[in-house]
Amino acid sequence: MANIQTLDPSASPLDYYGWxxxxxxxxxxxxxxxLGEIIFCTGSLICQIETxxxxxxxxxxxxxxxxxGTDGLFSRLIGLVLRSQLPTWFQPYAEMEAKATYISxxxxxxxxxxxxxxxxxRAVLATGMPDDLESLVTARMERQRILEREQPPLAWVVLDEAVLHRPIGGPDVMxxxxxxxxxxxxxxxxxVQVLPNKVGGHSSLAGSFNFLRFEDDPDVVYTEDLISGHMTANPETLREASLRYARLQAAALSAEDSAELIIHVMEERYGHRSQLEEQPVA
Structure with missing residues (x-):
């Protein structure tokens, strides 16, 4: 068992939080x-976090x-703590993503x-058989907080239709x-746009990629291979990525037609709309 008295608060965000x-x-x-009684948890949980x-x-x-009465101290620290739980190779991208003004x-x-x-x-992350699945899930949910800002980044997402048909986690989860x-x-x-299967060959058959733009920093392109991620600000790569993304957007369905396709796949593969907490489609 770890001893909180031996924790080095400079060792990591998690160590500093516990200390x-x-x-x-x-x-x-x-x-x-x-303290556990006051915040409605067990003393054992307090101990586990402190250690x-x-x-x-x-x-x-x-x-x-x-x-x-710590004036938001732990609420500020938690972002750093959860980001530190991401895979080491992914952390630089997560930091850039959090600063981006435009994500495609x-x-x-x-x-x-x-x-x-x-x-x-959780179902996606479980496929990698991680040692601490719940920490990774919590960290991924924390990443999403950038979309809740008063001034969030503009996010333009093109999903291959295959994504909608791949039953990750089973029908209910999908x-x-x-x-x-x-x-x-x-x-x-x-x-959100969907690139329909009927398009056939397209400009990114090689795989997924992210394009980040910033107010003051150079644009970057991010890709992943089997075990790691790669970022580059190479001008030629940026031009090529920008051209390919423009072609993907042009080939994809409009946001409205994409929503209709999502509804269709949901009904046909995963259940009828009457079973859902329906959301209006503009």
């Missing part, structure tokens, strides 16, 4: 069980801030991470994931 939680708790004269054996959540952090992505295999429902994300996608119909900041 600071213990420091603040003791400064308020509270035992672990007493870095458990990764905290945003809800936990907000409750600790309210209980200890083509996804050939799965729903784009920022638009995944929690249970769909039905709810497609329902979740429909919530973005008419959204000012998120634009």
């Amino acid at each position: 600071e939680l213990r420091r603040q708790r003791e400064a308020h004269g509270l035992k672990q069980g007493q 870095t054996r458990k990764v905290p959540t945003r809800d936990f952090s907000e409750r600790v801030d309210a209980a200890l 992505t083509y996804q050939a295999q799965v729903v784009y991470g920022l638009l995944q429902s929690e249970e769909y994300a 039905r709810r994931q497609l329902t979740h996608l429909l919530k973005f119909t008419g959204n000012r900041w998120v634009h």
Whole structure:
């Protein structure tokens, strides 16, 4: 068992969080069980977080801030903590994604991470057989908070139709994931298009890619292989990616027709609309 007294708060965001939680708790004269009672959890959970054996959540952090009067300290720390739980090779991209003002992505295999429902994300991430699945799921949900900002990035998403037909997590999970996608119909900041199967050959048969633009930094293109990710700001690569993405957008259905196709696939493959919490389509 880890000993909180030996934690080096500079070792990682998670170590600092655990060290600071213990420091603040003791400064308020509270035992672990007493703090647990105040924020409606067990003293064992407090212990696990203080010893870095458990990764905290945003809800936990907000409750600790309210209980200890720490002026949002733990709510600010949690973003760093959860980002540190992402795979090391993915963290640089996540940092760039969080700063982007414009995101355009083509996804050939799965729903784009920022638009995944929690249970769909869990099913996707489980395929990699990670040691701590729940931490990865929580980190992915944290990434999505950039879409909830007062001034979020403009996100333009092109999904291959195959994504809609691939039953990741089973029919119920897929039905709810497609329902979740429909919530973005008419959204000012998120634009979803589907590239239909009938298009056949297209400009990105080689696979998925993301294009990030920034106010002050150079644009970057991001791709992934089997075990890692790659970012580049090479001007020739950027031009090629921009051209290919423009062709994908031109070949894809409009946002309105894409929503209708999503509804059709949902009804035909995963259940009737009467079973769903329907969302209006603009």
